Amino acid sequence: MAVATAKKTNNGKPGPKHNIEAIREAYYERIAKRDMAPLWKVMNSVVTKEPVTRCQPVVWHYNDVKSLVMESGGLITAEEAKRRVLILENPALHGESKATNTLFAGIQMILPGEVAPAHRHVAAAIRFVLDGEGAYTAVDGEKAYMSPGDFVITANWAPHDHGNTSKKPMLWLDVLDFPAVNFFEASFAESFDEPTLETTRQNGDSLSLYGSGVLPDGAWDKSYTPVINYTYARTRPIVERMMAAGDIDKRHGARVHYANPVTGGPVLPTMGAWLAMFPKGFKGERYRATDGTIFVCVEGQGSTTVDGKALEWGPNDVFVVPPWKHYSHNVAKESILFSISDRPAQKALGIWREG
Numbered sequence: 001m002a003v004a005t006a007k008k009t010n011n012g013k014p015g016p017k018h019n020i021e022a023i024r025e026a027y028y029e030r031i032a033k034r035d036m037a038p039l040w041k042v043m044n045s046v047v048t049k050e051p052v053t054r055c056q057p058v059v060w061h062y063n064d065v066k067s068l069v070m071e072s073g074g075l076i077t078a079e080e081a082k083r084r085v086l087i088l089e090n091p092a093l094h095g096e097s098k099a100t101n102t103l104f105a106g107i108q109m110i111l112p113g114e115v116a117p118a119h120r121h122v123a124a125a126i127r128f129v130l131d132g133e134g135a136y137t138a139v140d141g142e143k144a145y146m147s148p149g150d151f152v153i154t155a156n157w158a159p160h161d162h163g164n165t166s167k168k169p170m171l172w173l174d175v176l177d178f179p180a181v182n183f184f185e186a187s188f189a190e191s192f193d194e195p196t197l198e199t200t201r202q203n204g205d206s207l208s209l210y211g212s213g214v215l216p217d218g219a220w221d222k223s224y225t226p227v228i229n230y231t232y233a234r235t236r237p238i239v240e241r242m243m244a245a246g247d248i249d250k251r252h253g254a255r256v257h258y259a260n261p262v263t264g265g266p267v268l269p270t271m272g273a274w275l276a277m278f279p280k281g282f283k284g285e286r287y288r289a290t291d292g293t294i295f296v297c298v299e300g301q302g303s304t305t306v307d308g309k310a311l312e313w314g315p316n317d318v319f320v321v322p323p324w325k326h327y328s329h330n331v332a333k334e335s336i337l338f339s340i341s342d343r344p345a346q347k348a349l350g351i352w353r354e355g
Contacts, residue, residue, distance in 0.1 A: 141201050
């Protein structure tokens with residue numbers, strides 16, 4: 001096939017610029033019909049000098065959220081809904097069920113006597129308990145009873161169900177990695193015939209077996225932590241001791257990361273979690289990293305300034321810091337923040353960076 005070329009002038013140089021542009025546009029139209037496009041026209045938007053995010057900083061105040069979640073209890077049962085959850089949607093990503101580009105967040109409620117039926121899915125889940133006492137999550141054969149501040153893991157493809165044997169509603173924050181799973185188009189899910197699964201281990205077994213400085217004989221060869229519930233009662237005193245000893249990072253406070261006790265690595269291959277305590281009057285230095293982060297205020301009161309925007313927070317408020325946006329914490333009184341991000345996945349891919 002003959003290749004179109006620009007007309008030449010008498011001295012052999014290309015003719016007027018509009019001739020070249022017309023020839024190029026005709027070329028682009030022809031290759032578009034073959035489902036092709038020129039990289040050079042979009043290079044600056046697909047290979048950016050720095051990270052570009054669609055996410056916005058946003059805060060959801062628990063007093064507003066709780067009343068709306070409670071209202072849903074009269075509209076649909078946990079059995080009908082499978083999971084009675086109100087999605088926390090980033091305002092820049094409406095309709096996409098995303099808090100960040102890679103993470104889903106939602107507030108789940110289970111009422112007294114209800115069961116959220118058993119299922120499993122490829123997406124992994126992190127649950128951070130906000131309100132109530134005495135409901136449980138059954139995961140991989142262990143029935144873990146939950147209290148506020150507890151951090152519960154549901155790993156990839158782990159069978160799980162929830163139940164509430166208490167007399168009060170139970171609410172928690174769900175964070176799942178299914179936006180990342182769906183990006184890879186690798187989602188699978190499965191329901192079970194019975195609403196609840198048989199449990200063979202007692203509440204706290206996995207924490208006692210693996211989180212006490214000893215390990216059972218035999219290798220744990222899975223990519224996620226064997227601990228089901230990292231209880232707040234055991235974790236809070238650790239950050240309290242760190243702060244009393246002056247082990248306070250100027251950006252992150254007295255902070256620990258939740259670890260797989262077998263490997264020392266993150267609790268899940270796709271998501272990591274942290275707990276940080278801040279002294280009264282803490283004014284954090286600016287920080288940014290490529291992992292978008294979901295924060296929860298566990299105790300206290302303060303604000304986080306993200307790219308010049310102040311997000312005010314108090315107990316059980318949830319807020320998002322988008323990727324590669326400068327942020328700093330300012331604390332009015334002694335406070336504790338829990339946080340979740342996709343840092344483990346980014347580190348595994350070799351793309352995580354802080355600055």
